[in-house]
Amino acid sequence: MLSSAEMSEARQRIAAAYDPELLRGAGHRLIEQLAAHLGDVQASRTAVLPWREPAANVAEAASWLERSLPAGADGTQVLRHFSQLVTLMLQRGQNLHDPRYVGHQVPAPVPLAGLFDALGATTNQCMAVYDMGPWATAAEWCLVERLGQLIGWPRSTFAGMATHGGSLANLTALLAARNVALGDSWEQGLSGHGRAPVLVAHADAHYSVGRSAGILGLGTAQVERVGLDARRRMDPAQLEDTLRQLRGQQRPIVAVVACACSTSIGAFDPLADIADVCQRYGVWLHVDAAHGGSACVSARYRPLVAGLERADSVVWDAHKMLFMPALCAFVFFRDKALRFEAFRQEAPYLFDPAAPGMAEFDSGLRTVECTKRAATFGLWGVWALYGQQLFADLVDLTFSLGHQFYERLQAAPDFEPLHEPQCNIVVFRYVPRALAGAPPTRLGQFQLELRRRIIESGEFYLVSTKINGIGAMRTTIINPLTTPEHLDQLLDSIRRHGAALLGA
């Protein structure tokens, strides 16, 4: 225990760090710096990605831990140091708000969402039990109800919750499916099961699906991949074959995982046909709609997810196409009665027997997380400001841009789009004359090297993938300020860096 003199000294240092006036001063500085930075980034006055080797950034970040202020530094010194740190963090970060960012499925978020999120972080509104974040709970509940109805379910018949990411959401849904399919697996484990249970999945399903099989004790080798049609969508006829065979082998089937849309090229599965097959076989249908679930907010693109309402479980990430900062993902169960299936434990210090009805509002009973952030503050706040229209605009505009980009790729003799995009994910190859007729592996390797040159130049940020094992470039138009002119510049940039790479 500290002596009373030591306690009073510690208290003094802490009181200075907790001073509301310090928060005020630092906060206003932060806002000025953030707003100026956003202006610069939106106007492309900086590199998209300020490329530096990881080791250099790690060493620099470590050096700042050694340069903290002397104990007893006054408020002015703290504020000056704070601003320096903010400047550094902004300079070294990825600039998603640059319209030349067309990379991963991580959006340039609606800026005010970051502010609502900041309110939750600074006051530390949490969940697990209702008391810890009464408004966080309220925001999440009303959004679950709203999004579930957009999926197409009648009010109050379904359940859902926010979780820290789509991978965790997929894991949670598949855990519930496993527990339902395999009876006592939650309590007894899987070691007693003779025939290995199977998870049936879209051949291009997100890597978190295979991982879930590994985590849940099913085994990654027990994932049965269903063949795709020409547009890389799950083929219901092949799904039926797979299920028939598995039934013939008397292997337990945990779930079928369909995609809306696939990560690789953004293909939307024919969900209604798939649901028919699953229904015939009495198998749980899980739809990973992390990206495409947001089509539900758009009258124009809603048909892409026709049949989504027939899924037993659905994952929908607001931190993708609802343009929220990470992480704000939702997992839904069509049947409200299954909401406690994934987990079945009690923690006596958490769930109060003196208020039994409350457990319904204690998120900890239904999520992998115990303590959970107020992950939905951004979505709730932005929705309360702008309504559904803004989200529909964001989906409509970026999906339309995806198609416009495809048209440009088609029109260009030296570009080869690899699919007609259904949304804002567009995969293609650059095939300059010098490489026409090159072996596929050479062409694929060229795409990967070229992509790396471009991102390290800071001109654009795009990603790569492999289609049938051969490298390709992949873009997601996920900054709503990107324009067709930026897409033209992207083609030019690829050509220019491609020529340099070929010359090198």
Added chain:
Amino acid sequence: MLSSAEMSEARQRIAAAYDPELLRGAGHRLIEQLAAHLGDVQASRTAVLPWREPAANVAEAASWLERSLPAGADGTQVLRHFSQLVTLMLQRGQNLHDPRYVGHQVPAPVPLAGLFDALGATTNQCMAVYDMGPWATAAEWCLVERLGQLIGWPRSTFAGMATHGGSLANLTALLAARNVALGDSWEQGLSGHGRAPVLVAHADAHYSVGRSAGILGLGTAQVERVGLDARRRMDPAQLEDTLRQLRGQQRPIVAVVACACSTSIGAFDPLADIADVCQRYGVWLHVDAAHGGSACVSARYRPLVAGLERADSVVWDAHKMLFMPALCAFVFFRDKALRFEAFRQEAPYLFDPAAPGMAEFDSGLRTVECTKRAATFGLWGVWALYGQQLFADLVDLTFSLGHQFYERLQAAPDFEPLHEPQCNIVVFRYVPRALAGAPPTRLGQFQLELRRRIIESGEFYLVSTKINGIGAMRTTIINPLTTPEHLDQLLDSIRRHGAALLGA
């Protein structure tokens, strides 16, 4: 696809929402409101918890989704509406910064940590691949190195990463332990294993440990609980008995889970003795140091976790006793070579074969999450400002207050402390004369009802637990602005509400 007129309209609405000037205006308003709120809360000018029934909050939150601004509302209207929403969110939240908050292990965070976090959220710095959050990666890496060395490991010999919460961190560590202990369980699953593998755990281990067994396919019934000593610490002799028996039954042992400290009463296990036993049996030792890991930053309290450096895996939550906003948890592996054991998959669009060394810095290979927040910005920023001293102060002061509270409970004839606290978690019962000699269940039920009255009054926030099945009150002194005077007031408040409850 949208028509070109529709695109231009959508673009206009979006541009207004993304305007840096709007961020500036809203941001400054938020900061003013946050600073004023923090001042009010620290001075206890509001209820700790503004208690309302969940359904009322949900209905109110839902009603705001219906009252969004008309399309085309100008900036002034947006700012006004924004401020209203902020006011509402602040009014309805839990007030952790009130010094009368002595509840769950969720701290009143260092306020500036919320600002660093806000920078990450607004600019949406993410992880999974290095490029997406170069500075987020750098901050995490240097903190992992720093905290691991504080655990007692030589530089660069260990591995670690941040994850979204202690439960997920426990899951990740136990997944790695399972994969190591059971050979091919990641690929083949557990269904082939004849004898059910066992997880051996502290009898009071956090509920996420039992859950992990359920999730990982081991089964919650396969958790073997090790008996405790008189201070509710894991008893190494009983651990040895358990391991001997399990070996005799030829059951595979996944891991031993020890606590530093236990959630229920904050008991620190004798880690060195436990490590000796685990070493003798060649069993993986996992230490859940979510709460107590922070003793490592304090010269005074470091002895509580002596032996922690001998664990194979360790969980340490910065969003507990490092006073960070949720969520910022760390999982560590003593042996760096095991860092990829938990997951073994590849995602071609993520991990770039054109830059092979980079995978080391791509967090997605090592976490359940694919996209991950910049969870360590708050910790990095606050450490860079104040150094280790502030964290040591926070631990020293709150642990000392825990002991001071115990002394008061001991001195009061109508209070019964249930243990001598080792840290800032203190469990006790209120036993007024009218209940002296009452049956234990009656006394326990009284604690739970009384606790609920107090939190609904808004005077204090504390929690409840059960010790040997009987209800008790539980406090965590996790607001550094709490003083001994507040603790005196807490006893008075309990007495006053207790009298009312007995009279009712």
